[in-house]
Amino acid sequence: MPFILLLAGCSNGELPQNDGGIGISKDYPQYWEYGGKPVLLLGGSDEDNLFQTEGVERQLDLLSSAGGNYIRNTMSSRDSGNVWAFEKDPATGLYDLARWNEEYWKRFHRLLELTSEREIMVQVEIWATFDFYRENWLINPFNPACNINYSAERTRLPVRVDSHPTWCENPFFWSVPGQHNNMPVLAYQQRFVDQLLYYSLQYGNVLYCIDNETSVTADWGRFWSEYIRKKASEAGKKIHVTEMWDPHDLGHISHRETFDHPQTYSFVEISQNNHQRGENQWDNGLRQIERLRSAGNLRPVNNVKTYGNWQGRHGGGTHNGVESFIRSVLFGSAAVRFHRPPSGLGLGDTAQSVIRSIRTATDRFSFFDAAPHNELLGGRQVNEAYCRAVPGREYMVYFTGPGEVEMDLQSPAKRFAVRRLEILTGQWSDETVPSDGNLIILRSDRKHLLYLIKKK
Template structure:
């Protein structure tokens, strides 16, 4: 009689068989659709290759924009491939997602065809141009203060529930950081879920996914600058991932917290939970300026690396516009370029008046960075501040593949020394004009002297 195979041996055999059936890593890396790169896990893979996402746009809820197509064409012409889209309706003339009756009240059981047609058209147009969309499911500021007075979910504005049944107030005059709208406390992960409200929230998300899961270029962010309980975002991220899996698709999710300090405990809910959040949005770091901005970004990348959880960091909002509410134009340009140099997977100029949008300055910065990074072994390079000497704070930033190529960014002119033995060629890129000029190298030595040709934003490219 033949003896049965030992249980451990059977498990090992089955596991080896499973591995044998998996496609090689090279084939998985080349598969279509938006994924985290296997080779370079700090970056996304799109259309079968690692991709740096660069963007800028005039609106956050871009699908509501009447002039969408020329705006996307302008971004594409600069080399841009990344936009933000909040599912927001708070601007004058915007559509809301639900059907509005003749009496002005909404029926949350029915959807507004024009709103969803705009969304579908936006997805189709960005997909056709290989522009990645970072989509924010819940537009936080639509649920507070004046926008809440117009929101279909407000009990005063729909036929489906009243305040008593839904637990929602008709007025929420406070800032979202106060988290005083119970709208964000409906989910089953909390002690007192609200099934009445959750039904209609789910209908909204299901309709969104019925459109977005038809495409392979969408990233999902649960909220905009949220301060609510982490259970809310975790519930919706898990829900979206499950719905995607049921459709045979993949959904990469994140959350966006309000605090500017990336060490704040809120941010740990994304940094420390790769099982839920495949990437981490760090847009609020762009409220910081100069050396502090760089140091915070680098510190989080290094922490993820040490924990074995390295994955993409996105910047869907880079603030700064002279005369605006947050930072200056100069701050915006510097932060945008530093994001690329310290290894963020994406960077995008925020809409005016809080950002540059896609004005001429933004367009040229995107164009210059795309031209540069496409010419480099960019994904093989790392931040290497240790190669710089005689450097003042915020004077210069280095990214290098040692022994092959080096780039050094000067935010405001300046001069430093770079350890780059056997350097053969030096070129300078003036970021705000896109113009190149040759630089002069002294006879080969271990350390070369770099002096920006003038004030302003310059990038030195040194080849070995």
């Protein structure tokens, strides 16, 4: 059946449709839709390659119970207990790139099945960059020293790559026709991608990202994006593809390869922005969305990795991780996920509380009609509070910590109901706040407090 799927085509030259699968919202092109309705993607998971873990079903159930609907899945095999995609000869210890390890694909297929049943979107990263460098390259089946299919001399692939991926010293990522045109390697890369699509195109809940934190030439990502989109089209499917660049500054020119080429990348991935802290993270993310809007290229902007955990070294600690997640939602990210521990909060208790609270709050608010409006907050200090609103009708105000702001509701305050949400506990309360005509004063006495103000 899957081979029939891959050979099916489109008639009358029409673009393939999603048939209720994940797609860009027609009414709100900054966001995704699923089942024909706009959807905000919120998520977290304890691993980046969730398909390789024994507790995958429990993790997905936990995410779903918290209101989450979004995970990341790298096709990585570098962690203990993981399996590689290819068959290994136990006698020689060498892989055969022409033969599959069925366990690897069984795990991937099961993840797709389980997520589809739960309406959880999967952002698949095809090439797990760090699997191809340093100690991971020494055991990678694509290493010529680890397989029976080609030699280092024939492919010019090194058997050791001791540098960080930002040095771009593994020509594995230069195999495409626009670069080295390394046909022996490219043939097996294509075979791997075809097998991935064999499974993923059967499901409508998959988004595609070419790499993780890449620094290589844009030719590589462009080649694979065009290839998988064509394969999908031949199968009567429309898929959505992005690339993830390494620079932490979204103003770096490499990110323009994604921002400025919607014909190649139908959505944008800005996770590296989450290395920024405080208001810088908000400003940089919002700036990119406004630039896309001004250029006429507005489309979903995803944040598949939100950093921040006291146990890790990225993202400024747990509270900044929570802030970054919520700021990303309010400035307009279409998808936001907590990165795996220790670099992120994964799907621990804090992450679950945040996901559940933000889902509840956004469901009670005209979220897709609203936009960022920090200018409505009088007396606001840097990184004190953030506002998303439909001015004159509905307002959502998030306090990162203790603070006080004034807001002009543009109508008498008595016409509005004010509710307060303690994000880390999920506790809602009706509030009476100081007011004077159209003005109200909002106060916070703790971290991570949210106000919802709506016309009665």
